[in-house]
Amino acid sequence: MKKTYLFTPGPTQIPPEVVLAEASPMIHHRTSEFSDIFANVSENLKYVFQTKDGEVFTFASSGTGGMEACVANTLSRGDKAIVVSGGKFGERWAQICGTYGVNTVKIEVENGKAVDPAVVNDTIEKEQDAKVVFTTLSETSTGVIHNIEAIAKVVKGRNLLLAVDGISGIGVQPFKMDDWGIDIAVTGSQKGFMLPPGLAFVCVAQSAWDSIEKSDLPKYYWNLKKMRKALSSKTTAYTPAISLIMAAGKSIEIIRSEGIEKVWARHAKLAHATREGIKALGLELFANDAAGNVLTSVKIPKGVNFDAGIKKLRDETGVTIAGGQDELKGKIFRVGHMGYVNEFDIVLAISAVEKILHEGGYKVELGKGVSRVQEILVG
Amino acid sequence: MKKTYLFTPGPTQIPPEVVLAEASPMIHHRTSEFSDIFANVSENLKYVFQTKDGEVFTFASSGTGGMEACVANTLSRGDKAIVVSGGKFGERWAQICGTYGVNTVKIEVENGKAVDPAVVNDTIEKEQDAKVVFTTLSETSTGVIHNIEAIAKVVKGRNLLLAVDGISGIGVQPFKMDDWGIDIAVTGSQKGFMLPPGLAFVCVAQSAWDSIEKSDLPKYYWNLKKMRKALSSKTTAYTPAISLIMAAGKSIEIIRSEGIEKVWARHAKLAHATREGIKALGLELFANDAAGNVLTSVKIPKGVNFDAGIKKLRDETGVTIAGGQDELKGKIFRVGHMGYVNEFDIVLAISAVEKILHEGGYKVELGKGVSRVQEILVG
Known part of the structure; x- marks a missing residue:
């Protein structure tokens, strides 16, 4: 399915x-x-x-x-x-x-x-x-x-x-x-x-x-x-x-x-939760201080073929995360969180990132990212 | 409806x-x-x-x-x-x-x-x-x-x-x-x-x-x-x-x-029927010899406010026929017959033209246009 x-x-x-x-x-x-x-x-x-x-x-x-x-x-x-x-x-x-x-x-x-x-x-x-x-x-x-x-x-x-x-x-x-x-x-x-x-x-x-x-x-x-x-x-x-x-x-x-202010605030909250979920997995943000509400860019950890994982995830589950473009290809991945997005989508996105990392041979404590997202968005 | x-x-x-x-x-x-x-x-x-x-x-x-x-x-x-x-x-x-x-x-x-x-x-x-x-x-x-x-x-x-x-x-x-x-x-x-x-x-x-x-x-x-x-x-x-x-x-x-040849032939037949239906109503074609499969342009008969009729037809029935553009505004109307169109659509289009003419005070023998279309497309 x-x-x-x-x-x-x-x-x-x-x-x-x-x-x-x-x-x-x-x-x-x-x-x-x-x-x-x-x-x-x-x-x-x-x-x-x-x-x-x-x-x-x-x-x-x-x-x-x-x-x-x-x-x-x-x-x-x-x-x-x-x-x-x-x-x-x-x-x-x-x-x-x-x-x-x-x-x-x-x-x-x-x-x-x-x-x-x-x-x-x-x-x-x-x-x-x-x-x-x-x-x-x-x-x-x-x-x-x-x-x-x-x-x-x-x-x-x-x-x-x-x-x-x-x-x-x-x-x-x-x-x-x-x-x-x-x-x-x-x-x-x-x-x-x-x-x-x-x-x-x-x-x-x-x-x-x-x-x-x-x-x-x-x-x-x-x-x-x-x-x-x-x-x-x-x-x-x-x-x-x-x-x-x-x-x-x-x-x-x-x-x-x-209401536009509430739209901005929703995105800010979801973006914050995404960043925290990523950090809980031990990954490093790419645009740390300069990141905003639109997307979260993350450095791909050494030894993980993340782009292959993105393709496998998409083909097998229909969930699409983006890789890097041009000179950033293979160096970062990008999680977009804009528009028709709520808290459950962020749980889903971080669980997908965990899955790619796990299947890519990266040591990840499964659930650690989604737990952090839950703490922020539900807690 | x-x-x-x-x-x-x-x-x-x-x-x-x-x-x-x-x-x-x-x-x-x-x-x-x-x-x-x-x-x-x-x-x-x-x-x-x-x-x-x-x-x-x-x-x-x-x-x-x-x-x-x-x-x-x-x-x-x-x-x-x-x-x-x-x-x-x-x-x-x-x-x-x-x-x-x-x-x-x-x-x-x-x-x-x-x-x-x-x-x-x-x-x-x-x-x-x-x-x-x-x-x-x-x-x-x-x-x-x-x-x-x-x-x-x-x-x-x-x-x-x-x-x-x-x-x-x-x-x-x-x-x-x-x-x-x-x-x-x-x-x-x-x-x-x-x-x-x-x-x-x-x-x-x-x-x-x-x-x-x-x-x-x-x-x-x-x-x-x-x-x-x-x-x-x-x-x-x-x-x-x-x-x-x-x-x-x-x-x-x-x-x-x-098949593209059949698509062209279908349009040619529908265009021909449209022109014949229009002529049967006593109206004059605008692009007579030069007309093709795409649309039929017709001179608006004197004394009929056809553009007002187009608007009334659209507002009341949802059927849309086009008027003339720029210097041809008020002088011609255009019936498009392209794409997702079959014989029954042409019957409908000509019946709509009859309705506009009749309601606009133009003497039209109701059914004369659609009959001619029937003769050509069904006969």
């Missing part, structure tokens, strides 16, 4: 009521029926981004498409940008900027560490002509949370924008578009939003429109000015991913009825 | 078994389980495009995104392109080319007419330095089918590529990538593929790769070289729209088991 459980840092589990909404009869997108659904989704998205003055635009695309929209709309030919690069996804900002010929200054951050806001400050001082700072809320490849609130303070009052990749972070880790003063942020549907992949949400503050109006980088599908015009008529510029938007109507309603 | 029936030219009805596949438990996309599903979808897509040597790339996006991928990958800075513009979607090629600073020569075609391949020939003769001809198989805004086979003959043997927007046409109207010698073609999921919107399929023939390798227009998400590298590992460059791809696994299997 296999049962699918995703402890991957996206895609995540989808509540049955959201799946049902996704499976609703198809409707046409140029109708008042769709516009009402879409207007409601767009309004609820503002709540998740914690913005009153900003607008949220929904693209049929993966999160990366939304990142490209941020770059292609805020910058112009010959502009300079600062990129905080602390892993695969921070580096993606630099790659996208490079594609558009943007003069890109990278702040390299060691894998597993968060950027020091003072270094961002120094870089801005040095690169006075930079137009945008691109950074990451939750670096999915390492589990690190960058201190966006502190970075925003550094950027504030200067003549440049702050763009945040919140793809695995928003809806999981505290994020406040208006209070912190973020200019543009992007997230994807397949993380804290409890949806299948296929939607990117781009939130634009009023402060970003000057740059967007001036931007001369080529974009058609990603054109935010066209999307803004469409949103004012409760629709999208091009055919929306209707079934995913129907699903979003339900999932964001679930988030809103729990 | 409202029942949803979509006779819109996209999105279209989705078979229940496809909806069930879409609602399958979410799986992670970097697994052999997903790769096997995706490899099967990609292989079956080649069948629908009728290609052996080409490759089909699946983007999480609307069809317009796939069109942008065609432009951004085949052209380079300062290149010249020829665009056949015979409606909203032909014009979209010109808009996208314009966005990228491509020197665009337009062949303007009257709304409701197909382009004359001799005119394409003359334009190519005149514009010897053009690199790509962009054209449309099925112009969704008017119901016109352009003769792609004949245009391909004109382009063949010359030093330029033929790019086809097959968004509402492929899987409905005959289309043969290899036999006709198309270099690059795009379609969307929400038409003949019987899927929700959210996927664009871009088919690239071997003949297009030289231009793609050389192309220097900026693209990150739309980068076909990266997609090709990913496809060789049975995956996509960025997170795929997993639930839609699961659905595609089922829907393209349905197409394949019916």
